[in-house]
Amino acid sequence: MTAPPPSPKPAPTIASVAATLAALRARRPLVHNITNYVAMTVSANVLLSLGASPAMVHAGEEVEDFVGIADALVINIGTLSGPWIEAMLRAAAAADRLGKPWLLDPVAAGATRLRSDAALALLRLKPAVVRGNAGEIMALAGLAGAASTAAGAEASRGVDSLAGSEAAVAAAVALARQAGTVVALTGETDYVTDGTRLIAITGGHALMPLSTALGCALSAATGAFLAVAPPLDAAVAALAVYGAAGAVAGARCPGGAGHLPAELCDALLAMDEATLAAQAGLTEIAL
Numbered sequence: 001m002t003a004p005p006p007s008p009k010p011a012p013t014i015a016s017v018a019a020t021l022a023a024l025r026a027r028r029p030l031v032h033n034i035t036n037y038v039a040m041t042v043s044a045n046v047l048l049s050l051g052a053s054p055a056m057v058h059a060g061e062e063v064e065d066f067v068g069i070a071d072a073l074v075i076n077i078g079t080l081s082g083p084w085i086e087a088m089l090r091a092a093a094a095a096d097r098l099g100k101p102w103l104l105d106p107v108a109a110g111a112t113r114l115r116s117d118a119a120l121a122l123l124r125l126k127p128a129v130v131r132g133n134a135g136e137i138m139a140l141a142g143l144a145g146a147a148s149t150a151a152g153a154e155a156s157r158g159v160d161s162l163a164g165s166e167a168a169v170a171a172a173v174a175l176a177r178q179a180g181t182v183v184a185l186t187g188e189t190d191y192v193t194d195g196t197r198l199i200a201i202t203g204g205h206a207l208m209p210l211s212t213a214l215g216c217a218l219s220a221a222t223g224a225f226l227a228v229a230p231p232l233d234a235a236v237a238a239l240a241v242y243g244a245a246g247a248v249a250g251a252r253c254p255g256g257a258g259h260l261p262a263e264l265c266d267a268l269l270a271m272d273e274a275t276l277a278a279q280a281g282l283t284e285i286a287l
């Protein structure tokens, strides 16, 4: 007798996202961030508004100890230098050793040799989630040999993507398969994939790319969700909550993006299931 095929995992829903957010708020995870100078304050404020405790800790001498007390680790290569790379590699290896989930934000991967090499070396240390924009995901997939071309250079202008997220879906799926990770690809529509499943998430606001480090802060937020849910569920919940908050915040900023980070934090603090249902959409796409 042949065994029946495993039943498919239920698709994430707004209700499951709301439950994951409630678990995060109850747990108040300590999130260790090695992130760039531009993103530090907004990332910490986003984590606090979400219900997590942020810590920005990058000295090589203490990262391993800090990973030991943290619930999750976020590594963002936005403002790199040699000692930072060393600290990132030590922290990621410690997270792997200690079974702590960690996320890689490969900011501007593909733009220079230094950041491409750093992103690849970190990818080999098995992040639970890689979160990036289309240019970064295409570049990293190419560098990792998961996609035939490293299209990132033409698809990016430094830290900004010139390509829409749809253009990078195939690269995201290939990267997830090759690296054995979950890829969270952001843009006007966000996508999360583990290489076997693909979920599209709508929400957000057109002003978001006009405020620096909101992608980095989303990566920090995803780290907090990793403390309470498996990688695919964590990434879907993070992108849905953040997208819903972004939509609310953007609507409160008729004059431009100047106040957007503050409005985003307020919207995260007040986030509830009704707002999620009104502002975020989840669709599973068959692969």
Ligand SMILES: Nc1ncnc2c1ncn2[C@@H]1O[C@H](COP(=O)(O)OP(=O)(O)O)[C@@H](O)[C@H]1O
Pocket: 132, 133, 134, 159, 160, 161, 186, 187, 188, 189, 190, 203, 204, 205, 206, 207, 208, 209, 213, 214, 215, 216, 218, 242, 243, 246
């Ligand atoms: N055109 C857009 N419309 C709605 N939301 C957007 C748009 N562009 C980006 N976002 C949102 O902004 C956040 C950061 O994504 P993104 O800009 O892709 O990252 P990065 O800042 O790393 O380039 C995500 O929540 C994403 O959904």
Ligand SMILES: Cc1ncsc1CCOP(=O)(O)O
Pocket: 036, 038, 039, 078, 079, 107, 159, 211, 212, 213, 214, 215, 216, 217
């Ligand atoms: C402008 C800049 N330069 C180096 S890191 C950084 C922040 C990038 O933030 P994001 O990727 O969220 O736009």
Ligand SMILES: [Mg+2]
Pocket: 107, 108, 132, 133, 159, 215, 216
């Ligand atoms: Mg970014």
